[in-house]
Amino acid sequence: MALYLKRAGHNVTMFERFEEPKPVGSGLILQPTGLTVLADLGLLDDILALGSRIDRLHGADAATGRTVLDVRYDAQRGGRFGLAVHRAALFGVLFRAARREAIAIETGIEIDTLEAGERATLIRGNGRRAGPFDLVVDASGSRSKLRRSVGNPGAPRPLTYGAFWASLGWRGDGFDEHALLQRYDKASVMIGVLPIGRPEPGADKMVAFFWSLKPADVERVRAVGLDAWKARVVSLWPECEAFTSQIEDFDQLSLARYGHHTMKWPAGRRLAIIGDAAHSTSPQLGQGANMALLDAAALSHALARTGSVEAALEAYAKARRWHVRIFQALSLAFTPFYQSDSVTLPFIRDRLVATVAKIPPAPQFLASMVAGTVIDPFKRTGLKEARWDFGHDPGHDTTAP
DSSP states (O other): OHHHHHHTTOOOEEEOSSSSOOOOSSEEEEOHHHHHHHHHTTOHHHHHTTSEEEOEEEEEETTTOOEEEEEEGGGSTTOOOEEEEEHHHHHHHHHHHHHHTTOEEEOSOOEEEEEESSSEEEEETTSOEEEEESOEEEOOOTTOSGGGGGTOOSOOEEOSOEEEEEEEEOOOTTSOTTEEEEEEETTTEEEEEEEEEOSSTTOOOEEEEEEEEOGGGHHHHHHHOHHHHHHHHHHHOGGGHHHHTTOOSGGGOEEEOOEEEEOSSOEETTEEEOGGGTEEOOGGGOOHHHHHHHHHHHHHHHHHHSSSHHHHHHHHHHHHHHHHHHHHHHHHHHHHHHSSSOSHHHHHIIIIIHHHTTSTTHHHHHHHHHHTOSSOOSGGGTOOOOOOTTTTOSSSOOSOO
């Protein structure tokens, strides 16, 4: 967002709560939507050089090996693909670009609230003030404090299941470097292996390894012991010993907690709310970072084509409304089939859904759902989708015709 605003000629200051800007988290998939935003920013080649191209998502029942999920991006014409990256890679590409633009970054600052009048003033936790500003953009995540100023005081509704995540060294034997692979034990256990390329230039290749579980069960799992947990993983997916053998302590596993929240109107007076602060959900469809990138592009486009901040905020909210709502609804609907205590839903998933998913137009719909293009997110955002007909070669023309 700061890059878009600075390049449009605005005076931009970023406030960062960490003492030093740094990435948090493991891996994610940049979908054609998010990749198009990075192409629009001129950063696609940089991220392609670090990530791992993903052509399919494949999930199987751990007990029988039966394919439960098989989504291929090429089910839709146009050569679309995903790019799995370490969060540090995405952070690094964007942070280095921000540094090149000499964007001012003030660190170690916790923003508590906002006072909006003719201009907006930010109030820090210690009472100190910053501003005034013509526009404040809240990108502070799902625990945002600023959205209280537009009548959204509540935190996201916690989802029952979260996940252990670890970033480990890539071991290719038995795994497809161009696929997100998953194994399921009903809906209570989901194991995932996602090759994520390199966190930074020159680093070794890595994998994001995850295991779904209830945050409420974490202490019980820890009490039973690391060896027992690793044995459980390997009993369900023997090849994963290549990754569990790299885990020597529970401290190597980060616990992710998920919540669901969708703002009806992600804007207030002199305030735009983007990313997880405006809409957070399960990562089941892999859309979080991509939706945030689209938000940034949409807000930038709205500011460029309207005559006032107020008009731009209205245009931004309208531009993102239906794409956000549809994908929030899809994620909420699909998550219980893969992460829940239900016995019925995984049975339906494994028998009925897996069969129907092979019959056109289901493969095309699933591909568009994963790609983030069930409805066109580009036109109202002011983007043209990047071209994907360049194969695996990162040396390409990324502009749309």
